Amino acid sequence: MNEPFRKEYAVHTYEVDASGRSQMQSLLNYLQDAAGDHAGSLGLGVTDLLRNGLAWLLSRYHIKVVRYPVHGQRIEVSTWPSGKKGIFALRDFEVSDEEGRPVLAATTSWVLIDLDSKQPVRLNDFVPDELTYPKRAIEDVFPTLPELEKVEHELTLPVLVKDLDFNRHVNNVVYIQWALEAAPPEILDSLRPLDVEVSYRAEAFYGDRIVSKIQEVPGSSPRTFLHQIFRSSDGIELTRLRTVWG
Secondary structure: OOOOEEEEEEOOHHHEOOOOEEOHHHHHHHHHHHHHHHHHHOOOOHHHHHOOOEEEEEEEEEEEEOOOOEOOOEEEEEEEEEEEEOOEEEEEEEEEEOOOOEEEEEEEEEEEEEOOOOOEOOHHHOOOHHHOOOOOOOOOOOOOOOOOOOOOEEEEEEOOHHHEOOOOOEOHHHHHHHHHHOOOHHHHHHOOEEEEEEEEOOOOOOOOEEEEEEEEOOOOOOOEEEEEEEEOOOOOEEEEEEEEEO
């Protein structure tokens, strides 16, 4: 049986907001880095897969933040493959501070695709069952996220070179940041996202322009928002999200 992979990080000055606390994208970058290191140690990293014409494609993400660590604080990320559901491989995360207090939990769902055909491949041909550590950080069956009923605000942004990942697609963390940027200023000034669900639907590339749209769920407490992100040139939906702030 596989065991969780653990890696420590320090919160740097360039990873915090004006209050001195970690930004959401900083926390997500830690998770991505730890997952990449662990996959590489298992022979399933980016370069390993590219040699076989394969790549991991992130399908769903669910993050629950307990607290945002502050500048200078050290945290530990634990991550592990948590199971398989059909064509989807699950990977979960837990993050704690120096005193062992929880910082966040997350669960993700991935598809292994053939880069030539753009079609999923059989996980069992590449991911042995013995790699699974059968624990879920968040119990989530990843239900379909709702569409916006009306658009209360939208923000148009370009895809920049810095947004791209190893495969020259927009990095998964960037879509979440695009969604958060569309929140009302009073939300951004006073609250932080504590629960974020993401459904990735299509990819964006350098030179695209995207439209990030948002709607508050009426009467929600804590305040909850629905998000959709589209490519402006053809209207293709790229990402759908639900965020809870506190």
